[in-house]
Amino acid sequence: MFKKILKIVSIILLVLLIGLYTLFTIFTAPKSDEAILKAYEKSNIQPNLTHERYKDFLYRKISIQNDTVLPTLVFVHGTIGSLNDFSKYMADSLLQSKFNMIAYDRIGYNYEDKNSVQESIAFENEMLLDLIKELPKEKVVLVGYSYGGPIALSVKEKLKKIILLAPAVHSTVEPMPWMLNFYKWKITRWLVPKVWKQASKEKISHREDLKKFESNWNITPNKVVSIHGTSDWIVPYENSKMLEEQFDEEQFNLVDLDKGNHGLVWSNFDFIKEQLLKYAD
Template sequence: MNRFIYIALLCLTVSSCITLRSSDSKLQTAFAPKVTNHTPQIHRYEVGKRPMRYMELGNDTLPLLIFMHGAPGSLTSFKSYMKDRDLLKKVKIIAVDRPGYGYSGFGKAEKSVEKQAAFIKPILEKYRPLHKKIMLVGSSYGGTVIARLAMDYPHLVDGLMFISSSLAAGAEKIYAISYPTRYPPLRWLLPRMIRVATDEKFAHEKSLKKMEPLWGKVTVPVSILHGNSDVLIYIENALYAKQALKNAPVRLAIVNGKGHFLPWTTPKIVKKEMLLFIDRVVAYRAPAVEAKK
């Protein structure tokens, strides 16, 4: 019994130290001008009682690209791309701590994708007057959130890039161990960010089902990048989105033999697709709407 208590306390101690988040000062150092040629700016705001944090980097005169991380994660999930000088020549970059992660109410999950999009909307509203083009890049669960942003606020979004994104209800892996960890005492042994990810996971299918009638509202250029050996978020997600996006110009790129973590396992492919995506969005002109007679 004493041994069990010791192990439980050890797990609690270790889990409290695992956060995957960086303080403002660490961000300032990691993305300093000597690294990126730009000065990072860190911002905070609140929606209701929900605190939100994001970081911007780059030239105000360029189109804007916003990164949305998966579960778990934080705004540094795309850090190698945020430092990439080829990307920074083409776009200004913003990365967001999604609700429940980083410094956006760490440990407090928001299970509704619709509400998550509403919490992030103020960023798009703030930068819309400054940038003719705003494009969103999301990986895994972050892809779900950017899809919802484009559905609910189409006037604020000019392009979407989904990387290994969860877009089809029920087409993702849930491990058996995940079920008992939803409840005490096992829940207490999980790092807070894993609790948030678990809460999101079990509410995900419901959120995606609510989104099914809304895909037709997306009319901007879309890029979909997915590995056909992804055992976490199945390739069916990419195929479903390609079919559901009937009113949008879609580029689907399937990476043979690769799994879920494309941004880190295939960075050259991801960067190439990202640069192509940026060029597509910048060049895109919406078809003229014929006036009714």
């Protein structure tokens, strides 16, 4: 009887694990164009979703063009991430009235992307500069989240503002979660969903790549704001504290989110929206 019960329990647990894995894979996979646009069904202004080319790469860009006089928020997502991370901001009526807005999928994170992540802040910098080349730079506000933080901060052209959200900018405080071993170990790599393989590659190489930039973050003509949760363990708060030490106080402003975590883009939407609105004029 005990063996029968154990067998039944084992089967139930296995089914639950397979179900959770399937849901996790579906939930975190890049969304189709149709799924992306569903987030804007009630939006006052309908966005324009386009497929762009940079060098030999195709990527998606979503944009809301309200008025050419307005400044433009350009959102740069992290690892793992997509242009969909910022849909709540781009669909917000007040933000729409104050800004034009752009978000895009970085290479390796596009829907059914056949390309691999480039594992290079320098490459991401060049791609971002290509994306904003037609915009008046004095009206561009870059918003870089997580891995998108160093990409935004690496831009040395004079802009309206650079806003960092939990930026991963210093190698010495770059954690390597144990779960990365599932990607590192060949015997378990097959279990890792495709987009998470891309994120794992980028995460593993990020620490070394940061060393090429981290001592020179303050060599920029731009004023920088960093918003960071004090309880963030994925990208520790120390990242922003170390940035604060590099910059003069008139050029850098650190905004603490007391007990905030790495999901601040979603969990602290109202607060971040309020911060963005400060740079609407």
